[in-house]
Amino acid sequence: xxxxxxxxxxxSEWKPELKYDFDPIxxxxxxxxxxxxxxxxxxxxxxxxxxxxxxxxxxxxxxxKHIPSIRNMEMDDDDVIICAFAKSGTHWLWEITxxxxxxxxxxxxxxxxxxxxxxxxxxxxxxxxxxRIYNTHFTPQGLPMHVFDRKCKILFLQRxxxxxxxxxxxxxxxxxxxxxxxxxxxxxxxxxxxxxxxxLLNWFYYTIQWFEFLKEGHGNIYCLAYxxxxxxxxxxxxxxxxxxxxxxxxxxxxxxAEKCSFQNLKQAALSKIDTFAINxxxxxxxxxxxxxxxxxxxxxxxxxxxAVNEKFDALYAKKMKGIDFKYRYSL
Ligand code: A3P
Numbered sequence: 157x158x159x160x161x162x163x164x165x166x167x168s169e170w171k172p173e174l175k176y177d178f179d180p181i182x183x184x185x186x187x188x189x190x191x192x193x194x195x196x197x198x199x200x201x202x203x204x205x206x207x208x209x210x211x212x213x214x215x216x217x218x219x220x221k222h223i224p225s226i227r228n229m230e231m232d233d234d235d236v237i238i239c240a241f242a243k244s245g246t247h248w249l250w251e252i253t254x255x256x257x258x259x260x261x262x263x264x265x266x267x268x269x270x271x272x273x274x275x276x277x278x279x280x281x282x283x284x285x286x287x288r289i290y291n292t293h294f295t296p297q298g299l300p301m302h303v304f305d306r307k308c309k310i311l312f313l314q315r316x317x318x319x320x321x322x323x324x325x326x327x328x329x330x331x332x333x334x335x336x337x338x339x340x341x342x343x344x345x346x347x348x349x350x351x352x353x354x355x356l357l358n359w360f361y362y363t364i365q366w367f368e369f370l371k372e373g374h375g376n377i378y379c380l381a382y383x384x385x386x387x388x389x390x391x392x393x394x395x396x397x398x399x400x401x402x403x404x405x406x407x408x409x410x411x412x413a414e415k416c417s418f419q420n421l422k423q424a425a426l427s428k429i430d431t432f433a434i435n436x437x438x439x440x441x442x443x444x445x446x447x448x449x450x451x452x453x454x455x456x457x458x459x460x461x462x463a464v465n466e467k468f469d470a471l472y473a474k475k476m477k478g479i480d481f482k483y484r485y486s487l
Contacts, residue, residue, distance in 0.1 A: 176217045181209075185220070190352055192328065193342045194335030199354075204361070205274070205298055206354045208333055216275050223298065229278040231302040236400070237273075238291040239299075240313035241362045243323035245382040247425070247447055249313050250291050252393060252416050256402050257287030261411035263424045267440075273298070274356075295355045295365040307376060309400065312366060315382035316483035317359050318456035318468065321347060326446040340459050348471055360475045367479050383453050383484035389413035418451035454486040 181187065186201040187209070199206040200219060207219040216222070236253060240246045247268045254264040269275050271284055273292040281290065292298065303310065325343050328334040334343065353361050370377065378399040385392045393409045414420065425448060429440035460468065 175215055178218045179220065188352055190350070190354070190357060191346060192334050192350070192357075193338040193346045197333055201354075203297055204295055204353045204355045204365070206352070206356055210332055217277055222277065225278045226273050226281075226298070227301055229300040229302065230282060231300050231306045231308050232286075232288070233307040234286065235288045235290065235306070235308040236311065237299065237303065237308065238289065238311045238313060239296075239366070240291075240293065241315075241320060241359050242293050242356060243320045243327055244313050244315035245385065246291055246293075246313065248382075248385065248416060248421060249311060249380065250289060251421060251424075252396070252412055253289045253311065253400070254287070255408075255412045255415070256393070256397050256400055257289055259402065259405075259408070261408060261415045263415065263428070265428070267425070267428055273300075293356055293362075295362055296369040297365070298355060304374065310374075310377040311396070311399075312370070312377055312379045313382065314363070314379070314481075314483070316453075316456075316485050317363075317472070318460060318465075318485060319382075319453065320359055322456050322459050323449060326449060330443060330446045341461075341464070344460070344464055344468075348467060360471075364476070364479070367481070381484065383487060386451075386453050387484075387487055389416070418448065422448035422451075453484065456485070 181200070188199050188201050188206065190197045190199060190206070198209040200209060202219045202223045205219055205223055207216065236257070238246060238249050238253060240249070250268045250271075251264060255261050268291060271281065271288065271290050273281070273290055273294060281288075299310075321344065322340075325334070325338075325340060329336050329338070350358055352358060355362050355365070370379070378396065380392065380396065390406075390409050390413045393412055394404075394406070397404070397409060415424075422444070425444045426441065429437055429444060
């Protein structure tokens, strides 16, 4: 195991298994401090990928080597990458896509993070059996370069930002990136001041990067919305199957929708915590519980006050100028 400089800013409870070496921080490294309430988080910046310098960061490879190796990773024509900002329904779409790829409404034997570009070394990702359904929260600049000279397919999943942010706070706290006592009101105010260009943390930055990329007209990208999947999963699975060219099979699509309902998927996820990228059952169970928290459209109405909502809408109008995509905030 490499250098021990990376301090854990939350020493209580579970101590993560430090799987990967982490080279000493040098003067060439860019370090940014992110303040989302409570103890500010120090992060190593590599492009727009941030690696938080808390002990949790050691459950992922050192980004200074990992990011270039993912950029140079080989891709096959039949590989698929799911791209989504965190908390947009990545687990849901990954399981649906895995079922479509295998042609069976059987849960994938492993947890979604087992094919996540941020977490898994390139050589391990390449050795996973086909169909390979990778997933990532990276912006286009973080994707393997071969995505663009192979025929592989990209699924770009979006969710309305208000529900994303409500879902995001327990996720950040669960990953010990924000102190557990930080309350929603403080978090959302800090979040609205966030300027750092980060694929993982900054929904506005991430989404603008993707829209600019989509405008360039790259082929083989299919856009989906969480709200549409929730509204009519069979319809959306049918459309997705067409894009993936896996053939028409309405019975299978209905079975997949049912197997991937919120309750069923949560139950299935709890039964595969042994395959979690982190090697700790209790932690994996906790992660699963906040990953499958509520699964609804419009929960933001229980959190955003009128004043915060107005401020958020004004910020959205300013930051997302020129982007005419309409998010659905209720069904
Ligand atoms: P909530 O926190 O609002 O419940 P991601 O997989 O990108 O981390 O996204 C997690 C969000 O997707 C969580 O939102 C989770 O409940 C929701 N989700 C997961 N599976 C779902 C399903 N089958 N149906 C609806 N929502 C689901």
